[in-house]
Amino acid sequence: MRFKSRFSTSKATIPKRNHRPNNNQDASKKASDKVSTNEPGSDGDIPSADIGGGIQDHTDHSEEYASRFTAFNMMVQMLEEKYACTIIDSYTHELEQVGRSKCHLIDSGAKRTIRCVVVERNGHVNYLLEIDVTGLSKWISTKCVRQKDTHNWKEQFSRIKKGVVTKSLGWPTQEMDAMFGFKKHIGISHPKSVEGHPMGIPTESILDWAARVSGKL
Structure with a gap:
């Protein structure tokens, strides 16, 4: 040219x-x-x-926002220590605005985030996704995506991030069905939260959480 x-x-x-x-x-x-x-x-x-x-920001903010995922990171550590899981990769991205929605922001005006941990168990690759619930009174289930073909994950993850904001901080279930197939992405509930607890989840409940997650990998 x-x-x-x-x-x-x-x-x-x-x-x-x-x-x-x-x-x-x-x-x-x-x-x-x-x-x-x-x-x-x-x-x-x-x-x-x-x-x-118009390209989404793929900057990893794992260190910057580590405190928002303390319990989740402890659960992932237990997957390694007790359930023979291998952590291949992990990263935390900021959610971007979609339309006029402000769901990507927390009360302070800072951006809300989403964390992805790539886990291998028994030769299978899985993606664990956790949405930042800072300032919210509800928990959003951990999402496990079972993936055979990982080549398109970067694009798929971008679509999930956009869908989470579009769904007002919920998982875009129908779109994920279309991307991965029915029952290829599974929601895993959190332990019951305890008001006033520093992490929101009692430490003794995290092992049970890890056990339920490992059962889906």
């Missing part, structure tokens, strides 16, 4: 967070603002630029 006239492009650059800081490493350097429209430059030094729009 050729252009009739010359032009330049630029991108906003933010230093990448290092989850394992090393005191011997040099300070993060700001990336160059010179980019190509699609392919790297002829010398291989200029990175390509994404000139598309």
Whole structure:
């Protein structure tokens, strides 16, 4: 493809967070603002630029919002320790606005989040999904998605995140039926919450929760 006239492009650059800081490493350097429209430059030094729009943010906020999923993360840890599960991956994404809905926000104005943990058990890959219920008086069931073909998961997860907001913080059941098949995604209820408890769920109830989740994997 050729252009009739010359032009330049630029991108906003933010230093990448290092989850394992090393005191011997040099300070993060700001990336160059010179980019190509699609392919790297002829010398291989200029990175390509994404000139598309409307793409969901896939940034992992696991560390930033870890306190919102304390009980869930403890349950996942028990899956590893007591039920021979292997955690392949995990990440936390912010929910984005859909239409005029404000369900993606909590009372403080901060974004609500959703957490995904990829679990393998007996050779089968499963996705455990947990919706952030900060400030709500109700629990939303943990969702287990049984997935044979994982190639389209990134797109499917984006559709689920959008559907959760569209459903006013509920699982988009019909859309998930269409994506995965009937009974290929299962809701697993939480233990009963205790008012005033720091985590909302008693620690002794988390083991029972893990047992019920493992039975669906």
